[in-house]
Amino acid sequence: MDRDKRKAYLDRKKAVEMCVAGSSNAAIKRACGIGLKQATRLIKERCMLIHADGRIFGFRALVKSLRINPYTRTKPVAIDAFGRGGAGAMSALLSLDPEFKKKLDRKILTGMAKGELTEVKRSRVSLWRWFLDELRARKYEIRREWPFSSEQPGGYAALNRYADSVLKDNPRRLAQDAGGESAVRKLRAGDGVDRPTMRPFQRVEMDGHKLDGRFCVLLPDRDGWVARIIHRLWVTVLIETYSRAVLGYFLSLGREVPKDDVLRAIKSALTRWVPRPVTFSDTAMADGAGLPSVLGDRFVGLCWEETSVDGALAETCRSVKEQLALVVGSDLLEPANSFSVRRSLDDRPFIETFFRTLGDRGLQRLSNSTGASPQARKVVAPDAVAVASQFQYEYLEELLQSLICNYNATPHSSLGYRSPLQMLSYLDDRGTLPQRRADPNLVQGLLTYRKLCPVHGGAGEGRPPYVNFANARYGGPTIRDREDLVGKMVWMSNHLEDDARVARCTLTSGELVGVLRAAPPWDKLPHSLAVRRQIKALEKSKRLKSLGCDAIRAFLQFVETQPNKKLPVHPAYLAVRRVLAQEAQNFEGDRAADRALRTLTGLAPETATQLDEEAKKSSESSLPPPQPPSSPSRKTPSDSATRPSVSRRPLPARRLAEN
CATH class of the missing domain: 3.30.420.10 (Ribonuclease H-like superfamily/Ribonuclease H)
Structure with missing residues (x-):
């Protein structure tokens, strides 16, 4: 604010403070230039009024020429020949017709209904046309009480200002108009100022x-x-x-x-x-x-x-x-x-x-x-x-x-x-x-799956004791001679997340019975319980006809031998490949990956021998690009030798790293 406004504001503020402190009229007038009566009016008629933010105006109301109350028209609207005399016509119109005001507010605040065909982007021109039609329907034009001039588009601007004020009073609807549902969700989430103070690992x-x-x-x-x-x-x-x-x-x-x-x-x-x-x-x-x-x-x-x-x-x-x-x-x-x-x-x-x-x-x-x-x-x-x-x-x-x-x-x-x-x-x-x-x-036991299962078998059935757990039958030497467990409940735990071929068996008292092994067809290749469930779902839906003696190998063959490769790659196939690759790395190191690389690229025998020697000398050599496991159908060495060479294309990731 300029110097005169600043001086007037400071004088008013000091007068209000002295009035609240109980100073006399003469003291206030001598120090501020205004009397006790005017200071009291400033407090009652300005400072104590409610602001749009929900708080009292306070010292904000002491700024000179600041409008506290909106303009209210007291005389009937009468537009002259020059189109003047319509100040406050919109507020006067809505205050005299509360029913029309409610209808207009509903029209402005109408949102998008879920599951219904509605207009997303609403034009103010369409609102203006609806507004004029409503005025004519209410006989304003016939009664010669038309509030706007036909010479100037002042009514359209007034309607826009009123619509903006209504939307400001409804932040949710305003956010929906500005940014859609994402802006509404952001409005509900808040700005985070009330969240707790952060500390490391809180x-x-x-x-x-x-x-x-x-x-x-x-x-x-x-x-x-x-x-x-x-x-x-x-x-x-x-x-x-x-x-x-x-x-x-x-x-x-x-x-x-x-x-x-x-x-x-x-x-x-x-x-x-x-x-x-x-x-x-x-x-x-x-x-x-x-x-x-x-x-x-x-x-x-x-x-x-x-x-x-x-x-x-x-x-x-x-x-x-x-x-x-x-x-x-x-x-x-x-x-x-x-x-x-x-x-x-x-x-x-x-x-x-x-x-x-x-x-x-x-x-x-x-x-x-x-x-x-x-x-x-x-x-x-x-x-x-x-x-x-x-x-x-x-x-x-x-x-x-x-x-x-x-x-x-x-x-x-x-x-x-x-x-x-x-x-x-x-x-x-x-x-x-x-x-x-x-x-x-x-x-280590985060992914352990436990279930209370009964022990079956025994001399009565003429077979060693066993436990049905996670779509497979488990047994082995540790439970073969435990006739005392037949008919009792034991805890079965899949303690190795990527190898469901084994499971830990414990009594309900906590005593360890031992580690049981899965019976065919789940005993050959490592896999997880999630993979087993997906393979069983394929078998149940008749898409996978038989599991044979090795369920994982049968599943791999099912995916890799689809006619014309029309079906999409099954997610369980990717999981099996990751488990098998990890298993090969754990037991054979980089040499298994080297052999897969040679199979894919068709390297010469002398180059293959050199790679084998290098892999034996250094176990810390970089791992070559991972390749899929070998096909379930066994192929002779001559087949591998006559397989056409596949050129290795440079990966986009390599080009990205080089740039």
Whole structure:
């Protein structure tokens, strides 16, 4: 405000303060230039009135020439020949006709009804036409009480101002007009000012993200390998909000994220990180990049207090809640019991920002990307790019590891230009990190499935005792001679998450009976209980005719021998491939992967021998690109020798790393 207005405001303010303090009229007039009577009027008629924000005006009302009450017309509207004399006509019209005012307000505030065909983008011109039609229907024109001039469009501007004021009094409807349902949800979520003060490992945000890319899998064929497009994959991530560090993640191979994959992501955050060998580049990982466990043993198994999720069923199910409470000691914050709102990006700002960064720095830069939205897609046919480049999902696992680990080693402006890992080291030096750590035994049993089952068999049936558990029959030497257990209930536990061929058996008293083995056809190749359930579902639906003596091999053959490859790749097939690849790595090291590489690329015998020697000399050599397991149908060495060579195309990930 200018100098005169500022002086008038300060004089009024001082007069009001002296009036409240009990000063005399002479003292107030001598100090402020106004008397006690005028100061009292300022308090009653201005300062004590209610503002539009719900509070009293207070000292705000003492600004000179500030309008406190809106203009109210006291005389009948009479428009002269020059179109003047209509000030306050809109307010006078609505105050004299309350029924019409309610009808107009309902027209302005009418929202979009779910499941009904309604107008989304409403024009003010259509509202103006409706307004004029209503005035004519109410005989204003016949009674010569028309409130607006026909020469000037003043009525249209007045209606716009009134509609704006009505919408401002209804923020929800105004947000719906401005940004749709997402803006309404953001309005409900709030700005976060009342959330508790953060401290290290007080809150962890967890969510799943559908990756913006198309990938393929190579299936064995008579002429070599055939690339098949797979469904879009998900990644589940846990991020600590104070340090912005990604604690763990897991790449889900199913069409949706199941609860087991959520538990695997939690387990990843509580165990030591073991890096995957990166094959597409020698410089894909920055120095010091990784998950927090690379900083030392003191960062392994750190527990947190709260886990914030968006309300997805896989994240809020009873199993996840119980394991978080038992193993981590964490409360689950979901829309049902916290401030969060379903599908609101503002309730989990850190992880949503991370997902946006993951797309901007990684997958959306590749030509096989689907883009953040259909409008943002830059490549017309990302499926064709994935097939032509043979971008397998195994390469995606390596690329995700590089992107996430490099994120933890990238400086953040909000952390004083420290990286998340540097921030954790800084907090550890100050002694502010939590001292509570998860029990390694409980962490190992996060994915353990337990069920109380009866023991069958025995001398009465003429067969050794056995237990039916998870669609398979379990037995073995440890229970073969236990006739005393027949007819009793025992606890069966799948203690190895990726190997359901064995299960642990204990009595109800807690005494260990031993480890039982699954009977055919589930005793040959390793698999998980989830894979077994999906294979049994295929058998029940008559799509898989027979399991034979090896159910996993029969399932692999079923997927790989589909006529013309019309059916999409089954999610369980990808899970089996991952388990078999891990099993080969554990037992045979890099030599198994080398043999798969030679089979795919058709290397010469002398080159193959050289690779074998190099693999024997150094067990720390980089892992070559993962390849699919061998076809169930056995092929002779001559078949492998005569197989045509398949040229290896440079991966987009390699080109990205080189650039």
